[in-house]
Amino acid sequence: MANSKPYVILSAAMSIDGKIATRKGRSKFSSNKDLTRVHRLRGSVDAILVGRNTVSVDNPSLTVRRVKGRNPIRIILDPKATISSSSKIVKTSKNIPTMAIVSEIAPASHVSFLTKKGLEVIKCGKIRIDLKKLLSILAKRGIQKILVEGGGTTNWYFLKEKLVDEIIVTVTPYVVGGKEAVSLVEGHGFDNISYPLKLKHVKRIGNEIVLHYVI
Ligand SMILES: NC(=O)c1ccc[n+]([C@@H]2O[C@H](COP(=O)([O-])OP(=O)(O)OC[C@H]3O[C@@H](n4cnc5c(N)ncnc54)[C@H](OP(=O)(O)O)[C@@H]3O)[C@@H](O)[C@H]2O)c1
Numbered sequence: 234m235a236n237s238k239p240y241v242i243l244s245a246a247m248s249i250d251g252k253i254a255t256r257k258g259r260s261k262f263s264s265n266k267d268l269t270r271v272h273r274l275r276g277s278v279d280a281i282l283v284g285r286n287t288v289s290v291d292n293p294s295l296t297v298r299r300v301k302g303r304n305p306i307r308i309i310l311d312p313k314a315t316i317s318s319s320s321k322i323v324k325t326s327k328n329i330p331t332m333a334i335v336s337e338i339a340p341a342s343h344v345s346f347l348t349k350k351g352l353e354v355i356k357c358g359k360i361r362i363d364l365k366k367l368l369s370i371l372a373k374r375g376i377q378k379i380l381v382e383g384g385g386t387t388n389w390y391f392l393k394e395k396l397v398d399e400i401i402v403t404v405t406p407y408v409v410g411g412k413e414a415v416s417l418v419e420g421h422g423f424d425n426i427s428y429p430l431k432l433k434h435v436k437r438i439g440n441e442i443v444l445h446y447v448i
Contacts, residue, residue, distance in 0.1 A: 276302025389420030
């Protein structure tokens with residue numbers, strides 16, 4: 234029987250103090266070796282998912298380039314359907330399968346614009362995106378493994394709903410600081426020490442450590 238939800242891996246590179254971007258939005262923390270590891274990981278999943286701020290700040294391609302492998306489906310959480318036509322994601326969406334997940338507040342004109350650009354638009358949730366419902370839709374389509382690549386707000390929504398099965402975080406040799414710098418997990422936060430995990434694997438790559446936790 235098919236699983237009711239895909240297996241969810243949350244992946245990020247952070248500074249020693251737990252930031253995934255500086256207050257100016259700089260987020261290229263990883264070494265080339267670690268980026269190659271991430272691309273290998275991307276090649277092993279069915280879909281990569283990010284929040285719409287990550288698309289607007291980083292303008293990522295979310296493809297597998299450093300190793301041989303197929304590109305996973307790209308999924309953008311974009312409740313108001315606002316992702317820019319100049320983003321790499323939108324520009325390449327006729328060639329690489331891409332889904333924009335919107336809510337009922339997305340204006341019809343934005344939705345039809347994204348559809349024309351080649352994205353598949355899925356409506357899921359009244360104001361916010363209903364992640365449980367989304368994962369069930371994705372599972373029904375045969376998506377078994379998803380890599381959530383941030384940012385901090387998206388990570389929070391997944392963790393809040395207890396939807397994350399595995400966390401792979403690279404601790405990089407930098408200090409960022411600042412309340413305005415995005416942390417690995419943003420949002421309201423848990424009241425109590427939460428989300429107990431088991432350390433499955435630790436790998437040193439030069440001055441970085443890749444921590445691999447599972448539930
Ligand atoms: N170092 C790393 O590994 C790494 C990886 C990825 C990103 N980053 C950094 O993280 C920063 C962006 O993080 P962020 O926290 O600002 O934003 P984000 O998580 O990329 O995007 C957040 C936005 O996505 C939408 N969203 C996410 N989950 C949703 C849900 N359940 N329901 C409805 N909407 C949802 C919302 O859009 P609306 O605002 O339209 O409601 C929300 O404001 C960037 O600076 C980027 O460079 C770093």
